[in-house]
Amino acid sequence: MAADLDRTLAALADPTRRAIVERLRKKPQRPSEVAEALSMSRPAMSRHLRVLRRAGLIAQETLEDDARARLIQLRTEPLARLRAWVEDVEAMWGDQLESFKAHAERVHRSRR
Numbered sequence: 001m002a003a004d005l006d007r008t009l010a011a012l013a014d015p016t017r018r019a020i021v022e023r024l025r026k027k028p029q030r031p032s033e034v035a036e037a038l039s040m041s042r043p044a045m046s047r048h049l050r051v052l053r054r055a056g057l058i059a060q061e062t063l064e065d066d067a068r069a070r071l072i073q074l075r076t077e078p079l080a081r082l083r084a085w086v087e088d089v090e091a092m093w094g095d096q097l098e099s100f101k102a103h104a105e106r107v108h109r110s111r112r
Contacts, residue, residue, distance in 0.1 A: 001094070004078065004081060005081060005082065005085055007054065007055040007056070007078075008055050008056070008057065008079070008081070008082050010055070011050075011051050011052050011057055011083070012049075012055075012057075013054035013055075014048070016044075016048055017038070017048050017052055019038055020034055020038070020045075020049070020052065021036075021052070021057065021060075021074060023037060023038070023060065023085060024072060024073060024074040028071045028072060028073035028074075029071065029072060030070065030072070031046070031049060031070060031072060032045075033073070043103065045100055047068060049072060051074055055078060056075055056077065056078045057074065057078050057079070058072050058074060058075060059072070059073055059075050060063045060072050060094060061073075074103055076092060087111065
């Protein structure tokens, strides 16, 4: 799981790839549509899509009416794993802060 999380975070570290993910949140699109919307060359788009695909963040399918055309769509599983990890970290800090608060209140009461 750590390797999957590392790939997801590395892929999302790039602002261009985050912009691609944002576009795909709305609906699946052709790579050329995304490239045009982001004013990006097709080779550059291809490199970014490769990173996102390797991280499992996107899936690609061939359209039935045109075997050369592809449609890319966002995959939610890696994002769900990322969300779960963030929630675990957040819960740990919440527990730590709650323990510190209890300790500080005990110390404060004992000094009175």
